Each structure stands twice: as C-alpha cells, then as structure tokens.
Amino acid sequence: MASSARYWVASLPVHTSKQAVWTNLQSSITSQAFDTPLYRFSAPDLRVGTLDSLLALSDDLVKSNTFIEGVTQKIRRQIDELERVTGTDGSPPTVDGVPVDSYLTRFVWDEAKYPTMSPLREIVDDIHLQVARIEDDMKIRAAEYNNVRSQLNAIYRKQSGSLAVRDVSNLVKPDDIITSEHLVTLIAVIPTYSQKDWLASYETLTNFVVPRSSKKLHEDNEYALYTVTLFGRVADNFKTSAREKGFQIRDFENSTEAQEDRKNEVEKLKHEQDAMMGSLLQWCYASYGEVFSSWMHFCAVRIFTESIMRYGLPPSFLAVVASPPLKSEKKVRSVLESFCDDANSSFWKSDDEVVIAGLGGESEVYPYVSFTINVV
Known part of the structure; x- marks a missing residue:
C-alpha cells in the first residue's frame, strides 16, 4: 500500500532579497524546528494580466486543484489495486524517472510545455484539459479491464460455488x-x-x-x-x-466438445486479463508521473497568483516547500508568520486562529500564502 507524505507550499513577502529571506528562514527553521525539511519552490515569473483576471482565476484555483489532486490519487489507488491483485510490490511511481517527492522539492518549470508569457488562464485551462483527458482515458481502460475481470470472476464463482449455482459439467463423467x-x-x-x-x-x-x-x-x-x-x-x-x-x-451439457470450449474460453479470458492488467499498470505508472507533473505546474501558478493577490505588485515573494512532522507544525507556522510584518500581510495576523472558509483553498488563513499537498 502506498505511503503518503504531507507538504506545505508557502510564499513569504520579500523586501530585501530572496536570498536574504531564504537564509534567515533556513536559520529560523533549523533553530526552532530542526526536524522539518525545507526547500525552495521554483515558481517562475508569469504573466500577471489584469486584476479582474486574477480575481476570476483565483476563484477557480481551489476547484481545479481538487480535481487534479483527485485524479492523481485515483491513478495511485489503481496502481495499488493492480499490485494487490498480482501480488507484486512494484517500485513507486516516478516523474521522468525522478521520485515524486524529489520532483516536488526540486521542481523546475517546463517552459517548452507551458510558456511563461501565456496568459495564466490559458496555462490553467491547458493543465486542466490535459488531466481531464488522462482521467477519461483511465475510465475507458479500467472499464475494459474490469469487464474481463468480471467475466472471469463469474466463471470462477460457477466453478467454485455451491452445487446450486456452480457448473456441474466437470463433476459428471x-x-x-x-x-x-x-x-x-x-x-x-x-x-x-x-x-x-x-x-x-x-x-x-x-x-x-x-x-x-x-x-x-x-x-x-x-x-x-x-x-x-x-x-x-x-x-x-x-x-x-x-x-x-x-x-x-x-x-448441463454432456459434451466433451462443450467442456473443451468452456476451458478454452477461460484460458482466453485469463490471457486477456493478464495482458490488460500489465498494460493498465504500465499506463498508470506513466500517467501518474504526467498528472503529478501537471499538478506541480498548477501549484506554481497557484502560488504565483495567490502571492500577487496577497502581497501586491510587482511580484516579490519567496516560495518554499516544507514537510514538518505533526509535532513541529505550530513551530513552523510561527516561524513563517514572523516573516510577515509588512502592511499587506498584517491584516491576516491574529493571536487567535483565523478561519475564513473558501479563501486560498484552506479553512485556516495565515498572513502568508499556504496550501497543502498530499503526496501518495
């Protein structure tokens, strides 16, 4: 069964230099939450567009993220199911040969696939459309495989069920x-x-x-x-x-020929099931990497858009990825908040927990941009 890991993608306002903020953040995390891995997240400078377009896009980002994350998890569950049926424990899926956690923590924007000068809406729509196509393809492939599997299971039930329902031909000489x-x-x-x-x-x-x-x-x-x-x-x-x-x-059919036909049908279905299972598993491995890559590009658009909405123009923020253990989450939140003393962020600060449903995709809202990625 696949293990899961929880990551935060966050951005902090920058008023000096990104390197200075990064160095100070590393020092603070090391001193207060040393067990928390911290990485820079490579969010490119994208085309901002108008404020109205950013507002409209921001409304759709959470829904699109839920959809893309859901497809990623569906494919991962299908991999787990196929490996359970075959009794194998394959290697974890990768993205272009790189483990998914490494791909996330060392993410690099694919300029050839998603030109940074394209409008943000166009990039998001392209990502959404690509993932939707993969989901449709998966539904078709899984349905074909499950159909053959159901036929075989029905035959096996007839062969191994009680005498009231099973095929009795092989019991009669x-x-x-x-x-x-x-x-x-x-x-x-x-x-x-x-x-x-x-x-x-x-x-x-x-x-x-x-x-x-x-x-x-x-x-x-x-x-x-x-x-x-x-x-x-x-x-x-x-x-x-x-x-x-x-x-x-x-x-029942007292026919050697009929019994041979049934045996041949079972062998044919078994061969077909094995071939489709192998093909589907191979497709899932490749598609998981493709969808995960699309998801990380979407997250880069999301961190960029929400950072502009939070900190204003021109874009000046540091994007990071953190993976704190449960016991260190409050410390890490406190460290991140300590970097948000500017006027644009102080509104979100509170001694009490701030809860604003639907904003930024999180039920808890912080003075910095933050959302969670669950990797399976």
Whole structure:
C-alpha cells in the first residue's frame, strides 16, 4: 500500500532579497524546528494580466486543484489495486524517472510545455484539459479491464460455488449418463438434509423412473449431486414434481466438445486479463508521473497568483516547500508568520486562529500564502 507524505507550499513577502529571506528562514527553521525539511519552490515569473483576471482565476484555483489532486490519487489507488491483485510490490511511481517527492522539492518549470508569457488562464485551462483527458482515458481502460475481470470472476464463482449455482459439467463423467432412444439421465441437486427423502421418493415422483438408478456424484457443505434415469417422455413431469419437493434439476451439457470450449474460453479470458492488467499498470505508472507533473505546474501558478493577490505588485515573494512532522507544525507556522510584518500581510495576523472558509483553498488563513499537498 502506498505511503503518503504531507507538504506545505508557502510564499513569504520579500523586501530585501530572496536570498536574504531564504537564509534567515533556513536559520529560523533549523533553530526552532530542526526536524522539518525545507526547500525552495521554483515558481517562475508569469504573466500577471489584469486584476479582474486574477480575481476570476483565483476563484477557480481551489476547484481545479481538487480535481487534479483527485485524479492523481485515483491513478495511485489503481496502481495499488493492480499490485494487490498480482501480488507484486512494484517500485513507486516516478516523474521522468525522478521520485515524486524529489520532483516536488526540486521542481523546475517546463517552459517548452507551458510558456511563461501565456496568459495564466490559458496555462490553467491547458493543465486542466490535459488531466481531464488522462482521467477519461483511465475510465475507458479500467472499464475494459474490469469487464474481463468480471467475466472471469463469474466463471470462477460457477466453478467454485455451491452445487446450486456452480457448473456441474466437470463433476459428471460420461459413464454416469445413460442416453438412448427412450431413456435420459437427469442431474439433481439435493439439500444435504434431504438426501434420505430423495432416495425414498425419487422413484415415485412420476411414472417410468428406472428403479435404483440414482447415484451420488458429489457433495459439499450444503448440497449433494445425484443422477436419476427415466424415460424421456416423462422428464418434464419429473422436473415439476421434483421442484415441488425442493429438489433442483440442473441443466448441463454432456459434451466433451462443450467442456473443451468452456476451458478454452477461460484460458482466453485469463490471457486477456493478464495482458490488460500489465498494460493498465504500465499506463498508470506513466500517467501518474504526467498528472503529478501537471499538478506541480498548477501549484506554481497557484502560488504565483495567490502571492500577487496577497502581497501586491510587482511580484516579490519567496516560495518554499516544507514537510514538518505533526509535532513541529505550530513551530513552523510561527516561524513563517514572523516573516510577515509588512502592511499587506498584517491584516491576516491574529493571536487567535483565523478561519475564513473558501479563501486560498484552506479553512485556516495565515498572513502568508499556504496550501497543502498530499503526496501518495
């Protein structure tokens, strides 16, 4: 099962130089929360546009992030499920050959894929559209795989279930069956507790039943499988009388060719399932990396946009990634807040916890930009 890691992406206002803020932040974290890894997050200078466009984009960022994060987690869960079914424990997914946590902490913007001079809305829409295509592709691939798997499971249930539902053809041997111009052999499924009743009554359920012709072929915890031989012209009457007494007459094919066809069908489905499973797993590994990369580019747009909205123009902020243990979270929050003494950030400061639903994607709002990334 995949382990998870929790990261904060945050930005702090810069009034001197980014390097000076970074050096001071490193020193503060080391002295107060030494167990917290800290990294710079490479958010590029993007095209700001108008204030109205930033406001409109900011409203959509949280919803888009929820969608992209959800697709990432869906693919990861599918990987876990496939590995559970196969009994394998593959290597964790990567992004361009790099572990996902390393990709996050060493993120570099892909200028060729997302030109920084493109409008922010265009970049966000491109990312959203790409992830949506991958999600649609995954739904189709997973549905095809699950369809084959369901067919196989249905066959296995018939082969391994109780005698009331399973295929009994493989329990009946050719010499158990008598077939002639006038005689037929039927297969009866009898509740275990009713076997004495069956043996005492089957000869009288209708006329023309061959005496002492019933033979037990198989028994499980609930039912026993018997044969009975009678004249073919009274078979329907016998079935009706048997049902009235709680005996089930099972249909089956006494054909070696039919049994061979069923065996071949199972082998074909197994081969198809294995091939589709391998293909789907390989696709999931590749697509997870692609979606995760798109998500990190989206986070770069988000940290840039929310930092402009928080600190104003021109863009002057330091973006960082931190991964504090639970016991150090309050200390790290306190350190980050200590870097926010300017007028643009002081509004958000409070001795008490500030809670403003829906702003910045977090229920807790801080004097600096901050949101959480859960990596699985």
